Amino acid sequence: MPRSAAKSEKPDNNDGTRRQILDQTAKLLRMNGYASTSLRDIAAAMGMKAGSLYYYFASKEELAETIMAEGIERVRDGVKKAMAAQPEGADPLDNIAVAIKAHLQALHVSGDYASANIRCFAHVPDEMKLRMRKVRKRYEADWRKLIGTAREAGRLADDVDDDALRYVLFGAMNWTLEWLRRDNPSPEQLGEMFFRILFNGAARAGGKS
């Protein structure tokens, strides 16, 4: 009898081989990208043969899509959990600072899934890109809300565009994948500094501009 619950034909338990395949593939996708990661590479990392992967996934595309979608959801969950731990009625800007740290944390600590998403998105088949955009939109909506709340609370400058602010935030955070090394500052320190720059400004106060 299959170990999985009685609802599905294919194994979808999160503890066994399937999860290991996802983990290994996420790592490879993050490092090498979509097209350069072959099923034989993945199988080799698992100590199996390429054909065996089809017992768990219908195609390379399904495998990759599972990882990339989960990547966003993990970051989303990380941010959501961090927000839930915030006291009721906290300063909206504090909330954003916490969200930035949570996002960076999820991205860099065991963040192969999220990294795979960001790294592979541009080069993935088109239909898959469409579905992925929907998942991204959901996370984007979370940030819209975060920023919107700060706006309503009068905590944001009048001449700052909310969309532009969100784009700058995402850019600063996700771009860390391009350069962040093991010996770099921790996500906490980094998030602290990012918030400092983006919300208080890098210019010395009382400058002539």
Place this chain on the structure above:
Amino acid sequence: MPRSAAKSEKPDNNDGTRRQILDQTAKLLRMNGYASTSLRDIAAAMGMKAGSLYYYFASKEELAETIMAEGIERVRDGVKKAMAAQPEGADPLDNIAVAIKAHLQALHVSGDYASANIRCFAHVPDEMKLRMRKVRKRYEADWRKLIGTAREAGRLADDVDDDALRYVLFGAMNWTLEWLRRDNPSPEQLGEMFFRILFNGAARAGGKS
């Protein structure tokens, strides 16, 4: 007799077929990435056959590397030109604002080369990545200097780290490739807003934090 000058065996003129190949390839690399862009795709876009490309380039790698290196150099030149047009002794922060606009301009107006670089860097062969890093370092040094000058002039806040500021800048600017559409604000408007946020801060002045 070859049309090119007498120094080289292979054509390296910038006006003919070779340049068209580079242009078409840059567009494809930007759209589809390194591994998903085949020499047959490139040849088809040129109206030629794959084998013919080898008359101009020794390998796919050389072709891609030429484009990616040139991509950075173009942005670099764009910023350099913009800086040269600045008046002597201009405010260092003004210079940075101008540099941001120039970078965005180069990235999005006929910016297939630079976009190809950013899009493909992570998935390119390792030795090539090493060489590319050197080119990137040169451009990075330009920004180090820009920021360093502002720092020395006392125009930057004491508790802002120069490296972090540079990373945030690069992230905000380069991440626009992930979302910028034709109907979005112009590079000038965008650069204006980015500078506004990053240097004056998104928070309303006189807030409680």
Place this chain on the structure above:
DNA sequence: GCATTATTCTAACTAATGTTAGACAGGTTA
């Protein structure tokens, strides 16, 4: 017009890719 050079094509080669069908071993159930 002839020889030479520049440019492109043809046609193949090898290696690698995603994918599939069927065999095999091990354990489980009856």
Place this chain on the structure above:
DNA sequence: TAACCTGTCTAACATTAGTTAGAATAATGC
């Protein structure tokens, strides 16, 4: 023991990749 299911492997398939050698075409110089 016999039947069955799970997980893996074998071995191949069609396709596509980068690359190459040599033929074919077009332009140029004398």
